[in-house]
Amino acid sequence: MRDPKPRSGGSGVSLTRADRARTVASVLRRQVMRGAFPGGVLPDERALIAEFDASRNTVREALGLLRDEGLVERRRGVGTVVTGRAYEHPLGELSGLAEVLQRHGVVVNEVREARVLRPPLTVARRLGLPEGGMAVYLERLRRVDGIPLSLDCTYLIPEVGEPLLARAGKTPRTLENHDVFDLIETATGMPLGSAEVSVHATVTDPATCAVLEMPAGGAILAVERLTRLADGRPADLEFLHLRGDRLTLHATLDRATRYTDPSGSSSS
Amino acid sequence: MRDPKPRSGGSGVSLTRADRARTVASVLRRQVMRGAFPGGVLPDERALIAEFDASRNTVREALGLLRDEGLVERRRGVGTVVTGRAYEHPLGELSGLAEVLQRHGVVVNEVREARVLRPPLTVARRLGLPEGGMAVYLERLRRVDGIPLSLDCTYLIPEVGEPLLARAGKTPRTLENHDVFDLIETATGMPLGSAEVSVHATVTDPATCAVLEMPAGGAILAVERLTRLADGRPADLEFLHLRGDRLTLHATLDRATRYTDPSGSSSS
Numbered sequence: 182m183r184d185p186k187p188r189s190g191g192s193g194v195s196l197t198r199a200d201r202a203r204t205v206a207s208v209l210r211r212q213v214m215r216g217a218f219p220g221g222v223l224p225d226e227r228a229l230i231a232e233f234d235a236s237r238n239t240v241r242e243a244l245g246l247l248r249d250e251g252l253v254e255r256r257r258g259v260g261t262v263v264t265g266r267a268y269e270h271p272l273g274e275l276s277g278l279a280e281v282l283q284r285h286g287v288v289v290n291e292v293r294e295a296r297v298l299r300p301p302l303t304v305a306r307r308l309g310l311p312e313g314g315m316a317v318y319l320e321r322l323r324r325v326d327g328i329p330l331s332l333d334c335t336y337l338i339p340e341v342g343e344p345l346l347a348r349a350g351k352t353p354r355t356l357e358n359h360d361v362f363d364l365i366e367t368a369t370g371m372p373l374g375s376a377e378v379s380v381h382a383t384v385t386d387p388a389t390c391a392v393l394e395m396p397a398g399g400a401i402l403a404v405e406r407l408t409r410l411a412d413g414r415p416a417d418l419e420f421l422h423l424r425g426d427r428l429t430l431h432a433t434l435d436r437a438t439r440y441t442d443p444s445g446s447s448s449s
Numbered sequence: 450m451r452d453p454k455p456r457s458g459g460s461g462v463s464l465t466r467a468d469r470a471r472t473v474a475s476v477l478r479r480q481v482m483r484g485a486f487p488g489g490v491l492p493d494e495r496a497l498i499a500e501f502d503a504s505r506n507t508v509r510e511a512l513g514l515l516r517d518e519g520l521v522e523r524r525r526g527v528g529t530v531v532t533g534r535a536y537e538h539p540l541g542e543l544s545g546l547a548e549v550l551q552r553h554g555v556v557v558n559e560v561r562e563a564r565v566l567r568p569p570l571t572v573a574r575r576l577g578l579p580e581g582g583m584a585v586y587l588e589r590l591r592r593v594d595g596i597p598l599s600l601d602c603t604y605l606i607p608e609v610g611e612p613l614l615a616r617a618g619k620t621p622r623t624l625e626n627h628d629v630f631d632l633i634e635t636a637t638g639m640p641l642g643s644a645e646v647s648v649h650a651t652v653t654d655p656a657t658c659a660v661l662e663m664p665a666g667g668a669i670l671a672v673e674r675l676t677r678l679a680d681g682r683p684a685d686l687e688f689l690h691l692r693g694d695r696l697t698l699h700a701t702l703d704r705a706t707r708y709t710d711p712s713g714s715s716s717s
Contacts, residue, residue, distance in 0.1 A: 388467030
């Protein structure tokens with residue numbers, strides 16, 4: 182940090198090799214995640230050095246970062262290859278994961294829990310339930326072509342959750358083969374309106390890594406989604422755990438819509 | 450996994466304590482991140498046991514998860530307290546981080562690099578630049594009230610980046626005190642149109658943790674944002690590294706807009 186002043190055409194602080202490697206890794210990470218490399222094979226070291234106008238050590242450090250994230254691996258005689266397929270989930274609309282993923286492979290949901298319970302007070306409040314009121318809890322592990330992508334914990338209001346459980350009791354595999362959004366609309370006949378989504382990144386614990394079959398110490402997108410019926414009433418509150426190494430959220434935003442509500446829309 | 454079939458009103462697989470702790474932690478994590486606890490102090494163990502209808506060990510395990518994520522800590526004589534303030538960044542519109550954060554504190558950007566360079570080919574392509582064409586590269590560390598929240602690496606097209614550097618050369622602290630979006634619109638007179646945003650979660654390396662002053666091995670939201678001018682031309686491509694323990698992305702979605710473009714809008 183020899184010179185904190187920016188100079189037009191010149192550099193600000195002295196960037197280290199680690200800084201340069203981070204930028205190279207950021208660009209490569211996006212290419213890996215959107216499947217930009219033909220056959221899943223990255224360009225060789227020489228090509229990357231030319232492409233990024235970087236030193237051999239910087240390129241090696243960048244590839245090391247992606248290896249540590251579990252996105253690529255070195256394969257003898259082949260080079261650096263992408264370890265697994267990644268999927269994009271559009272955030273700019275309200276649709277279930279399966280609705281999006283079913284065009285990429287066979288989506289199966291393993292039902293881990295489906296029962297009536299008394300939700301935590303903060304969940305009850307967000308769902309507009311009376312204090313002490315019951316909810317339906319649904320926990321599912323979602324796989325595409327056998328690979329776990331998401332562990333979803335869902336609290337539903339009784340008017341929505343109970344018809345859904347009843348339907349699942351009559352028609353086996355209902356919960357296995359359908360998105361919650363679809364289930365809500367078909368089981369209850371109530372159309373959905375909007376959802377409020379909060380996204381954050383967190384390192385996950387060994388138990389969650391094991392369930393999601395991801396490398397220990399990996400990161401997840403922890404998503405909270407409050408979905409409302411068309412009439413504005415909350416329908417369900419979900420806590421989604423999406424594998425960071427396999428799922429990207431995608432959105433298109435407009436400049437026209439400026440920030441107008443400093444208080445935010447979430448409460449309690 | 451004794452019984453993978455869901456039963457109406459009953460449970461599917463046998464959930465372990467780790468499963469229950471994950472759900473408790475998910476609910477608490479959102480409360481921590483949106484500042485729901487008065488004075489930053491969590492309810493005591495007894496209250497949490499009642500609230501979540503959980504065992505003492507489950508509650509302790511959930512609090513341990515949040516401690517491992519760096520979100521809370523135990524303070525003798527006080528209990529479990531939130532370690533730091535978190536901020537929400539609305540994703541549902543195109544606005545810069547400073548535009549959102551400046552109502553929460555003093556935003557200062559440390560300029561780490563600001564210069565003309567030849568961008569990687571994949572960046573040049575996404576910016577619509579000719580092969581071998583130059584771009585302006587800007588790297589800034591963004592702080593709110595002194596706390597680093599985001600490390601932003603930005604490639605701008607020359608028509609946008611060069612006036613911006615020229616302005617920074619004439620008016621000191623231009624880059625320190627303004628969002629790139631504001632800078633683009635004021636320095637070039639060209640209004641912005643829309644942006645495509647991709648979000649993923651990743652564990653970050655020691656060097657990045659050090660720059661962001663976050664705990665080693667923490668998670669970040671790695672965001673790629675391609676911003677277009679009102680006429681549709683790409684203006685800049687950014688790679689943002691947002692601290693997972695301090696920033697949440699927030700969006701409101703409509704069910705009306707269904708997924709219609711299976712190919713996605715991004716290209717190599």
